[in-house]
Amino acid sequence: MAWRIFKYIKHLFYFRHRKGHGIHSPYLFEFVNGVLFNSQGTEAPEAILKEHHRLGFKHSFVRRSSVSMKYGFLLYRITRWFQPEMIVELGTGMGISTLYLSSGAPETPLHSIEGDRERANQAAQLIVRLCLGPVSIHWGEMSEKLEHILPLIPERFVAFVDGNHHYEPAVAYVRKLVERAGEEAVIVMDDIYWSRGMHRAWKEVCSWPEVQVSIDLFHMGILLLRKDLHKTEIKIKF
Numbered sequence: 170m171a172w173r174i175f176k177y178i179k180h181l182f183y184f185r186h187r188k189g190h191g192i193h194s195p196y197l198f199e200f201v202n203g204v205l206f207n208s209q210g211t212e213a214p215e216a217i218l219k220e221h222h223r224l225g226f227k228h229s230f231v232r233r234s235s236v237s238m239k240y241g242f243l244l245y246r247i248t249r250w251f252q253p254e255m256i257v258e259l260g261t262g263m264g265i266s267t268l269y270l271s272s273g274a275p276e277t278p279l280h281s282i283e284g285d286r287e288r289a290n291q292a293a294q295l296i297v298r299l300c301l302g303p304v305s306i307h308w309g310e311m312s313e314k315l316e317h318i319l320p321l322i323p324e325r326f327v328a329f330v331d332g333n334h335h336y337e338p339a340v341a342y343v344r345k346l347v348e349r350a351g352e353e354a355v356i357v358m359d360d361i362y363w364s365r366g367m368h369r370a371w372k373e374v375c376s377w378p379e380v381q382v383s384i385d386l387f388h389m390g391i392l393l394l395r396k397d398l399h400k401t402e403i404k405i406k407f
């Protein structure tokens with residue numbers, strides 16, 4: 170815990186790349202400025218925000234373990250901007266992050282994996298209630314279910330990795346996703362400072378040759394794979 174607080178305080182000083190300052194690639198500038206810092210003024214759908222509020226009030230799991238509205242809204246902007254051919258989510262929980270991911274690209278198939286049966290059920294009900302697009306919740310052990318859906322994953326996908334926050338599984342999941350990925354894929358990892366193990370996993374995946382740009386927002390990390398980007402590791406106070 171003390172390690173995490175120390176890392177967080179250190180992270181607060183990373184103003185350098187805020188709003189794209191000092192970033193030379195137009196693609197990356199647009200991503201940081203337009204998507205991360207929302208210079209395009211995109212609004213998340215009111216219905217999603219209301220549902221998040223309502224479920225957060227009702228369930229301590231949502232308050233404790235789901236993405237915050239700020240980061241949910243970021244996931245929404247990411248899928249909205251990239252318009253991937255598929256969205257993959259590892260760790261559905263009760264479906265809060267699923268709502269944001271899917272509503273950014275409502276026509277895009279989304280496959281989400283959850284090991285807890287009750288949560289998987291609740292997420293499925295939530296999706297039906299809000300009439301989200303083609304979302305499939307896969308209930309079962311993450312690595313097993315990931316193996317099943319891997320062959321379906323196209324090169325251009327957005328993945329959100331938010332389950333089983335330990336070094337080995339985190340590295341293994343991201344490795345499998347990177348092996349499927351083309352240059353246009355985007356992989357978002359949650360809780361990259363959740364523990365020393367998770368942070369080690371983050372540092373390791375950032376070092377892989379396929380990963381061109383890694384963006385460390387403290388609570389989340391984003392990996393971009395485009396080959397025309399220079400290998401860069403960016404920390405941003407988000």
Ligand SMILES: C[S@@+](CC[C@H](N)C(=O)[O-])C[C@H]1O[C@@H](n2cnc3c(N)ncnc32)[C@H](O)[C@@H]1O
Nearest residue numbers: 235236260261262265266283284310311332333
């Ligand atoms: C942090 S929660 C996900 C929260 C969700 N992404 C959100 O923001 O609303 C992580 C989820 O991953 C699931 N999980 C963890 N390890 C798993 C495993 N090995 N197999 C399947 N699910 C797992 C947990 O049951 C939990 O619901």
